[in-house]
Amino acid sequence: MSMPISVEASTDELVRRGRAARAGWLVLGLALVGIGFIGIFVPLLPTTSFMILALPCFARSSPRLEAWLLNHPRFGPGVRAWRAHGSVPRHAKIAACIGMALGYSLFWLHVRPGPLLTCTVAAFMLYWAIWIVRRPEPGAPQ
Structure with a gap:
């Protein structure tokens, strides 16, 4: 009880x-x-x-x-x-995309992943790059 x-x-x-x-x-x-x-x-x-x-x-x-x-x-x-x-400022979008591309390049050059991991990481980064580019910019009409 x-x-x-x-x-x-x-x-x-x-x-x-x-x-x-x-x-x-x-x-x-x-x-x-x-x-x-x-x-x-x-x-x-x-x-x-x-x-x-x-x-x-x-x-x-x-x-x-x-x-x-x-x-x-x-x-x-x-x-x-x-x-x-x-919203994300344009300069931040550019910096994020450059950073992801640079990070992917370093990953690819130093890790030398197999084709499956290469495509998986590329798809993951591409998804987030598209997501961030599609965010509105400050001051832009919503």
């Missing part, structure tokens, strides 16, 4: 879970921002993408860090454009 749970015990449990969830979202957001900052110095590691991923983590954990990211002079415009319209 199960014991009845009091309202106070269940409320305390929800508050504890809420704090744990916020802490988890905060840690994940900070980790994504950290990886994004590393991307400033490491070629082919996207920076803004990690900032975009960090934004919902901060929205669930820290309004202060969410506001910091949205108002950041370097990352803020891209993050705000993505949040508002899912």
Whole structure:
């Protein structure tokens, strides 16, 4: 026979879970921002993408860090454009496609994969290149 749970015990449990969830979202957001900052110095590691991923983590954990990211002079415009319209600036589309092509070339030259893996990786990168090119641009009519 199960014991009845009091309202106070269940409320305390929800508050504890809420704090744990916020802490988890905060840690994940900070980790994504950290990886994004590393991307400033490491070629082919996207920076803004990690900032975009960090934004919902901060929205669930820290309004202060969410506001910091949205108002950041370097990352803020891209993050705000993505949040508002899912848009990607043209220069970012070009950089992403060049980065994917360069990454695929390095993969192909150094790994020398078989035909199946070569085609699979090419199809995967082509899919994402098409997806990013089809995103609207900031200021373009929706």
